[in-house]
Amino acid sequence: MKRGWFLPIVATLGFGFLYAPIVSLIVFSFNESRLVTVWGGFSTRWYGELLNDGQMLAAAWISLKVATIAATLATVIGTLAAFVLTRFGKFRGKLLMTGMITAPLVMPEVITGLSLLLLFVSMEMLLGWPAGRGLTTVVIAHATFCAAYVAVIAQSRLRDMDESLEEAARDLGAGPVRVFFDITLPVITPALISGWLLAFTLSLDDLVVASFVSGPGASTLPMVIFSKVRLGVSPDVNALATIIIVIVAVAVTIAGVLLMRQSKTAR
Amino acid sequence: MTSNPAIAANTRPWTNPAAKPFISIQNITKRFGDFTAVNDVSLDIYQGELFCLLGGSGCGKSTLLRMLAGFETPTAGKILIDGQDMARVPADKRPTNMMFQSYALFPHMSVEKNVAYGLLREGKSKAEAYARVAEMLKLVKLEAFGRRKPHQLSGGQRQRVALARALIKQPKLLLLDEPLGALDKKLREETQFELINIQETLGVTFIVVTHDQDEAMTLATRIGVMSEGIITQIGEPRDIYETPKSRFVADFIGSVNLFEGKVGPAAPDFMRVETEDLGPLNVLPVPGLTQGQTVWLAIRPERAWLTRTRPPEAINSVPGVVRDMGYVGHMSSYVVRLANGRLVRVTQANEGRRENPISWDEQVTVSFEPADIRVLTE
Numbered sequence: 001m002k003r004g005w006f007l008p009i010v011a012t013l014g015f016g017f018l019y020a021p022i023v024s025l026i027v028f029s030f031n032e033s034r035l036v037t038v039w040g041g042f043s044t045r046w047y048g049e050l051l052n053d054g055q056m057l058a059a060a061w062i063s064l065k066v067a068t069i070a071a072t073l074a075t076v077i078g079t080l081a082a083f084v085l086t087r088f089g090k091f092r093g094k095l096l097m098t099g100m101i102t103a104p105l106v107m108p109e110v111i112t113g114l115s116l117l118l119l120f121v122s123m124e125m126l127l128g129w130p131a132g133r134g135l136t137t138v139v140i141a142h143a144t145f146c147a148a149y150v151a152v153i154a155q156s157r158l159r160d161m162d163e164s165l166e167e168a169a170r171d172l173g174a175g176p177v178r179v180f181f182d183i184t185l186p187v188i189t190p191a192l193i194s195g196w197l198l199a200f201t202l203s204l205d206d207l208v209v210a211s212f213v214s215g216p217g218a219s220t221l222p223m224v225i226f227s228k229v230r231l232g233v234s235p236d237v238n239a240l241a242t243i244i245i246v247i248v249a250v251a252v253t254i255a256g257v258l259l260m261r262q263s264k265t266a267r
Numbered sequence: 268m269t270s271n272p273a274i275a276a277n278t279r280p281w282t283n284p285a286a287k288p289f290i291s292i293q294n295i296t297k298r299f300g301d302f303t304a305v306n307d308v309s310l311d312i313y314q315g316e317l318f319c320l321l322g323g324s325g326c327g328k329s330t331l332l333r334m335l336a337g338f339e340t341p342t343a344g345k346i347l348i349d350g351q352d353m354a355r356v357p358a359d360k361r362p363t364n365m366m367f368q369s370y371a372l373f374p375h376m377s378v379e380k381n382v383a384y385g386l387l388r389e390g391k392s393k394a395e396a397y398a399r400v401a402e403m404l405k406l407v408k409l410e411a412f413g414r415r416k417p418h419q420l421s422g423g424q425r426q427r428v429a430l431a432r433a434l435i436k437q438p439k440l441l442l443l444d445e446p447l448g449a450l451d452k453k454l455r456e457e458t459q460f461e462l463i464n465i466q467e468t469l470g471v472t473f474i475v476v477t478h479d480q481d482e483a484m485t486l487a488t489r490i491g492v493m494s495e496g497i498i499t500q501i502g503e504p505r506d507i508y509e510t511p512k513s514r515f516v517a518d519f520i521g522s523v524n525l526f527e528g529k530v531g532p533a534a535p536d537f538m539r540v541e542t543e544d545l546g547p548l549n550v551l552p553v554p555g556l557t558q559g560q561t562v563w564l565a566i567r568p569e570r571a572w573l574t575r576t577r578p579p580e581a582i583n584s585v586p587g588v589v590r591d592m593g594y595v596g597h598m599s600s601y602v603v604r605l606a607n608g609r610l611v612r613v614t615q616a617n618e619g620r621r622e623n624p625i626s627w628d629e630q631v632t633v634s635f636e637p638a639d640i641r642v643l644t645e
Contacts, residue, residue, distance in 0.1 A: 162369055162371060164367045164368075164369050164371040165371050167336075167358070167367070167371065168365070168432075169373070170337075170338075170357075170358040170359045171336060171337075171358055171361075171363075171364055171433075172384050172432070173388035173436070174359055174388050178388070182384075183373060186375045187374065
């Protein structure tokens with residue numbers, strides 16, 4: 001069959017649209033010139049400068065910490081919510097809970113951020129915790145909205161799963177908790193890994209919510225980059241972005257390969 | 268219980284009114300919202316039986332099985348297993364095991380681990396558990412496959428792993444949900460007898476749910492025919508086939524010709540039934556019928572007999588024309604059209620090489636022995 005010229009052109013345009021900005025960012029990260037839009041020859045100078053930029057490195061470290069803890073918390077909370085919604089049959093308020101668990105997906109981030117800020121402030125006044133805003137509040141805020149994404153992913157996997165697997169384990173003498181850890185959890189693990197990765201990326205990427213709930217000493221990477229860019233784009237931001245892209249690409253590839261292997265053996 | 272010689276000697280304990288049932292289902296009802304899946308079912312099953320619950324989809328047979336396993340709670344009624352009330356016993360504490368229609372093998376565990384799971388949950392040591400697993404895999408002829416994952420097995424092998432896993436705890440009662448449903452025809456026939464052998468070797472009581480009447484007839488010591496949440500008839504395969512209680516059962520098991528008629532005046536040897544399709548027929552007298560009552564006559568195709576001329580000794584015969592004929596080898600099946608257009612199915616055994624078999628469009632006579640006509644009132 002002749003493919004014709006249409007498909008290749010559309011594909012090229014599509015991929016170009018998606019990846020041209022990223023490619024130009026990577027290219028300009030190796031630019032010698034301080035002027036971002038003028039090519040001054042190849043150099044790794046900005047990578048070197050980045051290593052000496054303490055503020056940037058500290059922010060990157062904070063972001064990684066926040067993303068790891070928040071994604072893990074979100075995975076635990078989201079999985080539990082999904083389990084309750086898919087396995088507990090009908091209960092009072094189920095529809096309300098289903099709606100509320102997915103609400104953060106469509107809630108404008110500004111509102112999520114503002115409401116969390118108000119909550120933290122009033123909690124501090126009433127309970128004395130959390131004391132001020134910082135890492136803890138950012139983690140809690142991120143875990144809150146990431147849990148919704150994990151719940152949606154885990155829910156669809158739990159629905160697809162053959163429930164007679166769990167019944168078979170019950171039948172063979174395992175109590176409900178045992179069944180969850182022996183059967184349900186291993187079977188849905190691939191979905192939870194992709195849920196965790198999604199939560200990690202969302203947290204790493206978030207600027208709006210973090211701006212609301214963060215405090216002194218807890219500026220995440222997007223916050224630092226954003227404040228830097230407001231003073232003009234400096235080439236070391238390009239270098240940092242390139243490093244992040246490489247890390248994300250490697251992680252996604254590994255996760256993809258793992259998932260593919262798992263799905264080959266699981267069915 | 269198993270060592271009780273009185274029960275071991277009697278292979279048909281249900282015929283002995285003094286025998287104690289092993290499983291007693293008493294007035295069980297299960298409703299899902301407005302829908303009644305199982306409606307006031309009572310059933311006694313004896314030690315060592317291979318009982319088949321037979322019925323179409325949605326007849327409630329699987330729901331009944333799931334209540335025995337403990338996955339559904341009865342809306343009303345009581346289940347006793349070996350004298351113990353199961354009402355407050357959760358699925359993981361019941362002396363039953365189940366083989367699922369989908370087999371439900373744990374995809375992330377090897378065959379060995381699947382089979383060992385029940386024993387390890389019971390608190391057996393690993394050494395003991397895996398020794399038993401080896402024995403069990405030998406019984407189902409899968410010794411060489413212990414380290415494989417379920418997805419590396421064929422359908423028939425998976426079925427045997429599921430059976431081994433369900434049997435390893437030596438349950439008092441094994442529940443099987445369409446155990447052969449996912450196998451192809453040839454494999455199914457082989458597996459049927461394997462299943463019976465295993466059941467007899469281990470002496471475990473089996474309850475099998477199936478929609479396949481041939482499977483039920485081959486496997487069962489007794490069959491319970493279910494329809495719309497009710498057990499319409501319980502009996503040995505032969506009883507169900509030869510003396511069905513209702514048109515539903517007669518039609519569901521095997522094929523049958525059904526004729527509506529009215530009870531005629533009493534006669535000394537035979538009872539007369541006036542039918543529209545066949546005219547008056549002589550049947551064996553059935554006590555308790557009144558003259559003029561509507562009844563249905565059920566005649567199995569192989570019990571009708573086909574001749575070119577009216578046999579002089581025939582008590583009931585009607586003329587017709589052969590409209591269709593199929594040669595199957597060991598038998599031939601015919602469709603005969605009667606004078607009023609009604610079709611009758613007749614099968615004839617092909618014993619010996621007949622010179623001139625009856626064929627299409629021939630004028631024939633269909634005859635019925637009174638003893639082969641089953642009179643049904645419902």
